[in-house]
Amino acid sequence: MNPEFSDDLLARLREAFQRTRYDTDGVLAALGGAAHAALGRGEPELAFRASQDAGELGTLIRLLLLGSAEPAAEVEAALAPVPVADALSAGLLTPAGESLRAGLDVRPHGTGDTPANAGVAGRGEQGEWWVISDLDSDLLGGEVPPEHVLGVGHASLSLVRATIRRPVGTLLDLGTGCGVQALHGARHAQRVTATDVSSRALALADATFRLNEVDVELLRGEWFSPVARRRFDQVVCNPPFVVGPPRVDYTYRDSGLAGDDASALVVRQLPAFLTDGGIGQLLASWLHVEGEDWADRVTRWLPAETDAWFVQRDVADPGLYVGTWLRDAGIDPSSPEGRAKAGAWLDWFADNKVQGVGFGFVTLRRAEVAHPTIVCEDLRQAFDDPLGPEAAGWLDRVAWLQEHGDELLETRFRVPSTVLLESVAGPGDEGWETTIRRLHRTDGPGWQHEVDEPAAALLAGCRGALPLSDLLELLSFAHGGSAEELREAALPMIRELVRHGMVEPA
Template sequence: MTPLPLPAPDPRICRGLADDLRDARYRSATVRAAWGEIADDAIARGLRFPAERALGGRTDALAVLARLFTLGMPQPADLVAAALPRTGGAGIVEVGLAQAEGDSIRPLALIRPQAFADETGDGEWWVASDLDEAALGGPLPEDHVLGVGGASLTLAALQLPTPARRGLDVGTGCGIQALRARQNIDDVVATDISVRALRFAELNALLNGVDGIELRAGSLFEPVAGELFDRIASNPPFVITPRVAGVPAYEYRDGGMLGDDLVAAFVRGVGAHLEPGGVAQLLGNWETRDGVDGLDRVRGWVEASAVPLDAWVIQRELLDPLAYAELWIRDGGTVPGDPEFARLAQAWLDDFADRKVEAVGFGYILLRRPLAGAPALARYERVGEARTGAGLGRHLADALAAHDALAALDDDGLAASVLQVSPDVTEARHHLPGEDAPSVIELRQGGGLGRTITADPALAALVGASDGDLSVGALIDAIAELLEVDAAALRADVLPGVRELVFTGFLSITG
């Protein structure tokens, strides 16, 4: 495959292109409306013909740009010129987004509108990236720069929304995390080992009118040696790839290390680049290997850090070796039935067998360099089917604040506190047929991570009565009297559950 030219970001052309896209109403909602939800879902699965069919013979600016930049289809040069009156076909050719072929303009990159929501409301970016499998008509090149995928959106939603002075995006790719970070952080350094990725990141910053992002080339923390940051975010190339000939090593997902060594290196090294109180957030894979649980291995990486770190690690998924191999072989554009699929799958399974890997976990890692004398946080948990989307970053920030507040309260202090149940909490009671008392009481969280926690009758009663009026101690005394049990014993039994519910956001301390 002939290598595609590097993007050549130009501030003037990018400003004009942004104005053209805006005037054409080239937004995620309008594009989706143009071809419908079914076609939009098909694009996410690499199928573009439903969208092509829905657009039919339309030649308006929105339809032309949707074909050109969302589907990656060549368009007549005169229609492109009409759709981009400031930029024209010559402008997008000059910045390396397209090339002229006779009377047509052939895209060399995608520019897809990407909607997002945060605490300030709804927003939208235009995100340029390399052509996908559907546009290329085959597997991706190894230097492919990925657009915005599910993992990218998850990490963007996880980023803490509280203000900070200086941030770092390690492995920026197309730059989506750097764009997200700049909404709350004054200055951001974005790094990547791929010059191609850095060019796309620069172009995307210009296209969206975002300043304050400094781009640097290099691996992991090499470009920021000796520097400290208040926030660090990374969607690193964490995919576990066999280190054998014939297996593609895609730059956007493969860090070139064995197994989960790249995530381990990040966790062990990030503390040296955090200011006291600074927070690092990343996505990652970890192996359950030779009988050692993956989360226990992550705990070992944290403990190996030369700088003590708080850790909150959430395992969201666990895949067996074959399912993991299939996921990433498909991601590279090779599907079952292709002769290459079986060969690649065998390479993955051989690699896992050599290291006695039984399963691979995926999830979120939050690390914090504690302030002097601050209480330690060490939480490693499995949260299956955890919700994603807007509000997660605020939930994590609130949980960190709740941890610090709880650590400052002994049991007497917690008993003297007044709590308020969160408005998104509901309760479900399950009864055996013919019995009045519930056999199971579940507290369910509509926001946050969407947790479901099983509670005993006393804890459920306390949650139900937590309306910001009476103290925890007063509520426990009343519940003890109602249940005809010893109040001191009930307090000892209930308070650990109260602490968990405050940390996880079911309850909040109001006084």
């Protein structure tokens, strides 16, 4: 049975949260930095202790964030003016003897900044919300149900950080779940549409949107069917991308399609729902199959006239992958059920010669050129900056190359101040000898490129004064070799460095 929240109940709940300061700043102030960080690591004891001195806010923290059973009178006071009977009826609370527990996960979520362009009036403009979802397996004390609606997890947060936040007219959140991508989208899109196949997910997302006074169009159906024949300026999608046998144990993670077919389906179909120049971004998984390059695999998914950037953030061993997703659903991998599910999963991997499971981000653009750009690359190093601004810059740089790609020799380039040349030297017959020269961009994802001595010398001359052709002529005199040979070697390198923001037109 799906929860039902009246507008009156949500208005009262919003009033209670505002009165008690049950928001991201209020919770952090009540718990302190150490306890808040420990809670994020799944270590709640410090938060339990800190919340004891936080009054009604502390009651809400223990009730809604820590899963504690709290005395009914204290819950009633903390949630005032919400009638406890109404909260019980809606499924927000559940009885626990003479105490009350949370029946749903309701937690603050914010961006920590202010919007450059808010598309919808109301609380959502401030980038501060409350998100309603189902309790996770830890708070349930066991396996989650098949219709479980996932809250704001690491995957959804990574997509939030990877999404481009430029103003758009229309945005589609495909497979909205608890609605977190649509909340963030409402800050830069004038109109937001959210879809899901799960009626429970739509019910909780609808409650989240109304609680935060954010206007979102909600539609139910599989994949793109609810928005047939419509186009959007931007599409974001956190699909059920878990790979394995074609089954649906949990709607939040399983598509019923075999292997990585769910990710392939979204990549194939998404560009048709974009306006000209529109952008799609999604999380995806792909199989690493024996004898096949993963880049070749995902490239085959693409329709024509689509710029695409596949960024692989991780590759998981099949055994580790299966164990991780079993635990995510609240199943002990050592239990009889866990062993049976793991065995069937691993058998499928073995039968299909799967050596690993890749995971990462996909950025797509409905291209307006005859020869779109497709790049697949690894980005497995740690970095703190969000990927969204980098994705926007990548698309800008690709568009520049598509327009000016035939004019590179006439272009004056410069190396940004954020790019350094690192040298590694080893002992040689005549002292220290440079063995590695590495170009390193110190901002964004921290791209690195190894270069040889002539390339380093060429880049040293990229100070915006001379066109590339003149620099290559000078390099041919200094290092030997014909200018034509140098051009053939330099142009692919320059294109790649431009895409990575390590060389730019002056």
